[in-house]
Amino acid sequence: MLPPLALIAEISPHQLEVAETLLQVGRFLVIFLAARAIAEVMVRLQLPTILGELVAGVLIGVSGLHLIVPPDTQAQISDALLSLLGSLAEIRPEEVAEIYNETFPSLQAVSQIGLFALLFLTGLESELDELVAVGVQATTVAVAGVVLPFALGTAGLYYLFHVPLIPAVFAGAAMTATSIGITASVFGELKWLKRKEGQIVIGAAVLDDILGIVILAVVVAIVGGGSFSIGPVIKLGLAAVAFVAVALVLSRKAAPAFDWVVDQLKAPGDVAVASFVVLTLCCFSAQAIGLEAALGAFAGGLILSASKHTHDIEAAVKPLVALFATVFFVLIGTGMDLSVLNPLDPANREGLIVAAFLLAVAIAGKVAAGWSYLSPEPTNRLVVGLGMMPRGEVGLIFLGLGSQAGILTPALEAAILLMVIGTTFLAPILLRVVIPSEPEPLAQQMPS
Known part of the structure; x- marks a missing residue:
């Protein structure tokens, strides 16, 4: 099995650029849509919008849909998302996962x-x-x-x-x-x-x-x-x-x-x-x-x-x-x-x-x-x-x-x-x- 950097090295510059762009833009799209949707609910319940943003993170993160997963956690990003992005960038899902981890610090x-x-x-x-x-x-x-x-x-x-x-x-x-x-x-x-x-x-x-x-x-x-x-x-x-x-x-x-x-x-x-x-x-x-x-x-x-x-x-x-x-x-x-909450x-x-x-x-x-x-x-x-x-x-x-x-x-x-x-x-x-x-x-x- 090739090491992670070797996987990226096999990708053409164009494929790498497409994959990085899709990941960067896609992450922001998911974050803002989830945050604003739940924040609107919180406002109508007379609760602070920050609570909606935290809940949105839980729903799309390691306790929810695995759409945004910090690399330092034990969880893995959604396989369906990896397959979708891989098909759009014409690269393998495991290569998308490695690019995801490499580009995550920019989101942070x-x-x-x-x-x-x-x-x-x-x-x-x-x-x-x-x-x-x-x-x-x-x-x-x-x-x-x-x-x-x-x-x-x-x-x-x-x-x-x-x-x-x-x-x-x-x-x-x-x-x-x-x-x-x-x-x-x-x-x-x-x-x-x-x-x-x-x-x-x-x-x-x-x-x-x-x-x-x-x-x-x-x-x-x-x-x-x-x-x-x-x-x-x-x-x-x-x-x-x-x-x-x-x-x-x-x-x-x-x-x-x-x-x-x-x-x-x-x-x-x-x-x-x-x-x-x-x-x-x-x-x-x-x-x-x-x-x-x-x-x-x-x-x-x-x-x-x-x-x-x-x-x-x-x-x-x-x-x-x-x-x-x-x-x-x-x-x-x-x-x-939140899996640690399961008694x-x-x-x-x-x-x-x-x-x-x-x-x-x-x-x-x-x-x-x-x-x-x-x-x-x-x-x-x-x-x-x-x-x-x-x-x-x-x-x-x-x-x-x-x-x-x-x-x-x-x-x-x-x-x-x-x-x-x-x-x-x-x-x-x-x-x-x-x-x-x-x-x-x-x-x-x-x-x-």
Whole structure:
């Protein structure tokens, strides 16, 4: 049997081009049709559209029709789809499958652009003064939302379920972070992004990402079996603090310079291109110092939030979010294997029991964090706690690292996956239930 690359080498350039084009265009067609169809249903049920995008991913992914299957999963793409594409490109189905795997990273790159655009827009719509005003509350919520799930999850797995310490620590770490992309999408759609609760959650989610990165660095060092030292952790923490501080300073000082540059540009698309340059520069800077590029995207939006071109920037970015963030959330759904929910399979039962514990701790830990801060004025603490709940892509990243390191048993791996699925799907639903349909009185909103 020929190796995969040899299969592709046998294909003519024209056949390869046809197959790649069919795959790329076909994937987008399937994603957008499924996402929009189910999102329309969600809107009519007064549920956030992001829930429809996640459900669409589940339906077309490894738990459904196998039309979009991430290569790093155990599932295979639909044989019928492979045969159809193979007949159109005049190549064998196994060659289509290999081209599919080779080109899938480009789809993931598009989804990352969607995530970055969404977080950039979130930063752009954040009022800096209001974000700074809730800085103490956001810090308290972030710390409580990390410490509680981590401590309770690790201790419970170790003492109640007798899970070895390292896997227990890893599972506890997987429950610490908050998916800022999901949180920002839900709050933005429900018009609560600029309220005090929304600002607390966004600020806390950003800090959660930073704390999650530090915890991940520690856990990976322990799992890797290398000699753990506090130096790199301190260095990473200082880099995170410095990055946030610089972003806050630039948000005060850089907007006039950006406006001057844009005013000098005459070619079409000046605002969109200049904004994208700032976005990519911030993402690059964050990644270069060891932080998540997503944090840089949020910082980029925050830096330009004081620009006089804010409305033009929003108009340029929102179509990107509508298109590419949809791809991001659908891809999250495609990788979720719901077969682990089947209690009739004896192999799933241990994982389901552990999953019930992890899900309870994951929800309770974040919800409790909503009561961890002091506020001189009334706020909806349940909304804050639920806003911190979704793990989303962050939890999947932790799970992927644990699987690659080989430290998770099948039962614990399934339990973490179910915890991620549960918090990701429940958060938008519960937020829609607890957030009033009609705007609350202006007296309870943040001053503009």
